[in-house]
Amino acid sequence: MRDRRTAILEAAARVIARRGVRGLRVEELAVEAGVSKALIYYHFDGRAGLLGSTLGFIGDRAERYTAGPSGPASLSGASPPPAGREELERSLLLEFQDVPEVRENSAAWGELRASAVFDPELRGELARSGLSWVREVADLLRSATSRTGAGVSGPVLVAAAERLTALLEGLSARWLSGILPLEHARALMREAIAVELQQLGAGVRADCDRVAVDV
Amino acid sequence: MRDRRTAILEAAARVIARRGVRGLRVEELAVEAGVSKALIYYHFDGRAGLLGSTLGFIGDRAERYTAGPSGPASLSGASPPPAGREELERSLLLEFQDVPEVRENSAAWGELRASAVFDPELRGELARSGLSWVREVADLLRSATSRTGAGVSGPVLVAAAERLTALLEGLSARWLSGILPLEHARALMREAIAVELQQLGAGVRADCDRVAVDV
Numbered sequence: 001m002r003d004r005r006t007a008i009l010e011a012a013a014r015v016i017a018r019r020g021v022r023g024l025r026v027e028e029l030a031v032e033a034g035v036s037k038a039l040i041y042y043h044f045d046g047r048a049g050l051l052g053s054t055l056g057f058i059g060d061r062a063e064r065y066t067a068g069p070s071g072p073a074s075l076s077g078a079s080p081p082p083a084g085r086e087e088l089e090r091s092l093l094l095e096f097q098d099v100p101e102v103r104e105n106s107a108a109w110g111e112l113r114a115s116a117v118f119d120p121e122l123r124g125e126l127a128r129s130g131l132s133w134v135r136e137v138a139d140l141l142r143s144a145t146s147r148t149g150a151g152v153s154g155p156v157l158v159a160a161a162e163r164l165t166a167l168l169e170g171l172s173a174r175w176l177s178g179i180l181p182l183e184h185a186r187a188l189m190r191e192a193i194a195v196e197l198q199q200l201g202a203g204v205r206a207d208c209d210r211v212a213v214d215v
Numbered sequence: 216m217r218d219r220r221t222a223i224l225e226a227a228a229r230v231i232a233r234r235g236v237r238g239l240r241v242e243e244l245a246v247e248a249g250v251s252k253a254l255i256y257y258h259f260d261g262r263a264g265l266l267g268s269t270l271g272f273i274g275d276r277a278e279r280y281t282a283g284p285s286g287p288a289s290l291s292g293a294s295p296p297p298a299g300r301e302e303l304e305r306s307l308l309l310e311f312q313d314v315p316e317v318r319e320n321s322a323a324w325g326e327l328r329a330s331a332v333f334d335p336e337l338r339g340e341l342a343r344s345g346l347s348w349v350r351e352v353a354d355l356l357r358s359a360t361s362r363t364g365a366g367v368s369g370p371v372l373v374a375a376a377e378r379l380t381a382l383l384e385g386l387s388a389r390w391l392s393g394i395l396p397l398e399h400a401r402a403l404m405r406e407a408i409a410v411e412l413q414q415l416g417a418g419v420r421a422d423c424d425r426v427a428v429d430v
Contacts, residue, residue, distance in 0.1 A: 020333050022237040107332055114329035116392035117322055118235050127394040163382060163407050166389060170381030177331035179342040192378050195414045 005043050008033045009057040012050060017107035021051065021115040048121035055112045055122060059129035062105055063136070066094045088140040089193055095168055096175060096186045106172050113169070130165070137161035145200045152200050160196045167192050220258050223248045224272040227265060232322035236266065236330040263336035270327045270337065274344035277320055278351070281306045303355035304408055310383055311390060311401045321387050328384065345380070352376035360415045367415050375411045382407050 011033035015024050026047075030037045044050040095106060116122040138154070138161035145152050171188060174180035226248035230239050241262075245252045259265040310321060331337040353369070353376035360367050386403060389395035 020237070020330070022235070023333075110329060110332065113388060113392065114325060115235070116394070117325065117388070118238075120393065123393050126392060130389070130394060159403060159406060163403055163410075166385030166403070167378060167382040168385070169388065170383070170385035173328060173332070173384065174345070174381060177328065177341060178335065178338050179331070179345060188374060188378055188381070191374060195378075195410055199410050199413060 004033075004035055004039060006057075008035060008040055008043060008050075009054055012054040013058055013061075013108045014104060016054065016111050017104040020111050024051075048119070051112060051115075051119070051122055052125040054108070055125045055129060058105055058109050058112070059132065061101075062095070062109070063133075065101065065105075066091045084140075084144040084146070085193075085197060088137070088144050089190060091137070091140060092164060092168055092189055092193065093186055095172060096182055096189065098182055103176070107176050110169070110173050110176060133165055134158060134161045137165055141196070141200065144197060156200070160200060164192060164196060219248075219250055219254060221272075223250060223255055223258060223265075224269055227269040228273055228276075228323045229319060231269065231326050232319040235326050239266075263334070266327060266330075266334070266337055267340040269323070270340045270344060273320055273324050273327070274347065276316075277310070277324070278348075280316065280320075281309045298358060299355075299361070300359040300408075300412065303352070303359050304405065306352070306355060307379065307383055307404055307408065308401055310387060311397055311404065313397055318391070322391050325384070325388050325391060348380055349373060349376045352380055356411070356415065359412060371415070375415060379407060379411060 008029070011029055012024065015029055015032055026037050026040055030040055033040070040050070044053055095102065097103075112122060113126060116126045135158075138157040141157045141160055141164075142152070145157075168189060171180065171185045175182055175185045223244070226244055227239065230244055230247055241252050241255055245255055248255070255265065259268060310317065312318075327337060328341060331341045350373075353372040356372045356375055356379075357367070360372075383404060386395065386400045390397055390400045
């Protein structure tokens with residue numbers, strides 16, 4: 001039997017991606033998820049609890065599809081997962097795919113993120129999910145740069161990961177709102193990865209990075 | 216006498232920054248602007264027209280405060296406007312200030328941008344405002360790189376400007392939702408400018424210390 005709580009979260013992500021956070025009504029969510037309103041109230045601590053859990057669910061789901069062994073951005077099919085730079089590129093570029101799951105996930109994430117400006121109760125979960133993503137990208141940057149032998153410090157990698165993920169969110173919002181073509185968004189993201197790796201790999205600007213980030 | 220149309224747009228930006236696009240009701244907007252509902256309908260072609268005009272108004276206002284002869288990020292007071300790189304940094308960093316006008320403008324812009332995902336009628340104005348901003352930043356990048364003698368092609372400058380503006384939007388959303396401290400957002404933005412200028416061949420290493428000290 002399918003987990004009811006998961007069914008509710010899947011339905012919430014779908015409704016938010018379609019109509020936004022403020023288009024989410026518990027009555028409609030119950031219909032969409034095929035459960036009773038009472039069950040939604042049983043599983044989640046009010047609207048804020050439901051939105052926070054949906055944000056966490058979306059973050060986890062994105063981690064799954066960007067960490068899978070194969071995907072459209074992978075050229076290696078069923079072979080072992082790519083190392084370093086290829087894995088970094090695949091992970092970030094998989095967020096730009098014109099497939100329903102990715103589009104829905106990105107739209108719901110963007111919408112929950114935007115509503116956190118007006119809804120402080122969402123901030124805790126947003127910060128947690130965001131931090132986990134930044135750490136994951138910083139680890140990929142570490143793998144991608146370690147082969148060059150350049151010793152890059154943790155804070156420098158984290159700052160680069162913060163820039164890449166924030167850029168991804170900015171580009172994703174433009175793509176989803178229809179003002180930036182998908183292929184162009186992918187090209188800009190790929191270039192940004194190259195530009196960040198270039199400065200990390202060269203290893204000449206580590207001191208400067210640390211000064212600027214620590215301020 | 217104050218222009219009534221401007222008064223309505225100022226009030227719309229205020230309300231959207233405070234409660235989001237879906238918190239904008241014509242009744243409340245009329246009270247906030249001190250005009251009648253009829254006057255709002257007279258000046259704007261429905262809700263979509265009002266939102267599109269507000270987006271354009273916010274874009275123009277941001278151009279004014281980021282292009283002013285002096286500001287919190289400028290240490291030069293009434294001296295001539297800085298050239299090249301300094302102007303680029305000032306223009307982008309002025310979007311991160313904890314003053315009501317900037318916070319309100321950024322929040323309203325982010326909110327209108329986010330709602331364009333669900334509201335195709337906003338896309339035309341969003342694309343126009345976005346393009347104008349990208350061109351302005353590309354021009355600043357051209358000035359910043361021209362002094363080094365590096366001949367950088369138009370499309371390369373535009374791509375760098377697209378990345379910097381999309382990153383700014385991503386960082387701004389994190390700052391406004393309270394998960395990224397203002398100074399950290401500024402540091403990441405400053406670093407991104409340095410990284411982009413480095414790849415454009417602007418000799419960033421030599422300027423590195425100045426970047427950290429100036430802002």
